[in-house]
Amino acid sequence: KAGVTQTPRYLIKTRGQQVTLSCSPISGHRSVSWYQQTPGQGLQFLFEYFSETQRNKGNFPGRFSGRQFSNSRSEMNVSTLELGDSALYLCASSSVTGQANYGYTFGSGTRLTVV
Amino acid sequence: AQSVTQLGSHVSVSEGALVLLRCNYSSSVPPYLFWYVQYPNQGLQLLLKYTSAATLVKGINGFEAEFKKSETSFHLTKPSAHMSDAAEYFCALSNTGNQFYFGTGTSLTVIP
Numbered sequence: 642k643a644g645v646t647q648t649p650r651y652l653i654k655t656r657g658q659q660v661t662l663s664c665s666p667i668s669g670h671r672s673v674s675w676y677q678q679t680p681g682q683g684l685q686f687l688f689e690y691f692s693e694t695q696r697n698k699g700n701f702p703g704r705f706s707g708r709q710f711s712n713s714r715s716e717m718n719v720s721t722l723e724l725g726d727s728a729l730y731l732c733a734s735s736s737v738t739g740q741a742n743y744g745y746t747f748g749s750g751t752r753l754t755v756v
Numbered sequence: 757a758q759s760v761t762q763l764g765s766h767v768s769v770s771e772g773a774l775v776l777l778r779c780n781y782s783s784s785v786p787p788y789l790f791w792y793v794q795y796p797n798q799g800l801q802l803l804l805k806y807t808s809a810a811t812l813v814k815g816i817n818g819f820e821a822e823f824k825k826s827e828t829s830f831h832l833t834k835p836s837a838h839m840s841d842a843a844e845y846f847c848a849l850s851n852t853g854n855q856f857y858f859g860t861g862t863s864l865t866v867i868p
Contacts, residue, residue, distance in 0.1 A: 645799070674856070684846070684858045697855065731799055743807065744790055745856065747799035 643668065647732050647748035654755050659720040662751045666713050666734030672696075673715040674745065675707060676731040684731075690715055722755045729753075758783050760849050762859035770867045775819075775834040777862050779847035782828065789830040790848040791821055794861075800846060806830060817841070842866045 646665040654660050666673050674697075675687040686699035690709035707717040713734075719726055729752050733745035763778040781787060788807045792800040804815025811823040817840075821832045830847060847859040 647799075683860050686856070729797070733800075743788065744802055744805050744850070745800070746802070747792075749799045750797070752797060 645732055645734050645746050645748035647751050649751060650749065651752045652754065654722050654753065656722055656724060656755055658722050659718060660722060660753060661716055661718045662730055662753075664715045664717075664732030664748060666715070666732075667746055670734035670736050670746070671713055672735045673709055673713065674733045674735070675715070675717050676733065677701075678729040678731055678750070679727075687717065724755050727753060727755045758787070758849055758851060758855070758857050760847050760857050760859040762847050762862050764862055765860065766863045766865070768865040768867055769837045771839055772836050775832070775837045775841065775864065777832040777845050777864065779830045779832065779859060780828055781830060781847075781849050783849060783851055785851050787849045787851050789821075789823060790850070791815065791819070791830075791832050792846045792848060794844040794846065803832070803845075837866045839866050839868060
């Protein structure tokens with residue numbers, strides 16, 4: 642079956658602009674999570690969506706937002722971009738059943754460069 | 757509190773030598789434990805996972821890990837390193853709270 646698809650793979654934006662990243666999870670996966678990965682901070686959790694509702698949120702400013710659609714596809718948006726937002730943004734989907742997360746399947750990521 | 761600690765941010769081994777990447781966890785409830793591998797500019801790929809069945813878990817590419825409750829460890833091993841094993845490795849934990857906790861990663865270098 643198809644994996645997690647993230648688009649675009651690469652983006653270059655200017656400070657102050659906004660950006661929208663897209664993620665299509667594995668068919669049947671209702672949970673989608675987003676992570677930011679940088680060399681200095683490692684993997685940092687942004688937020689998780691389940692059935693169109695944000696269920697968990699990491700410690701990021703309000704410039705970072707997301708949403709999930711009825712088909713489980715998810716988007717994340719970053720407004721007023723800063724140089725420090727340059728990172729690899731990873732989307733991961735999982736087949737959460739009840740209270741258990743049996744593991745993520747990750748997309749290949751979107752490499753965002755802010756200049 | 758739940759957490760994962762990976763000992764050694766950088767590990768170097770010779771090709772053909774044993775690979776041992778260390779992971780210790782802290783969890784107030786029985787955890788699920790995972791190892792992921794990441795190649796440059798790629799997402800994370802699942803190597804193996806422990807979900808309370810057999811304590812010795814075999815994964816892809818010849819890797820395996822053993823869950824040791826008494827030591828709160830889940831170390832990753834491979835008998836013979838290959839050049840293609842050079843990558844970043846992440847240990848992770850999840851529990852009934854459906855939260856995921858990642859370690860800080862270990863960069864594996866394989867010396868020819």
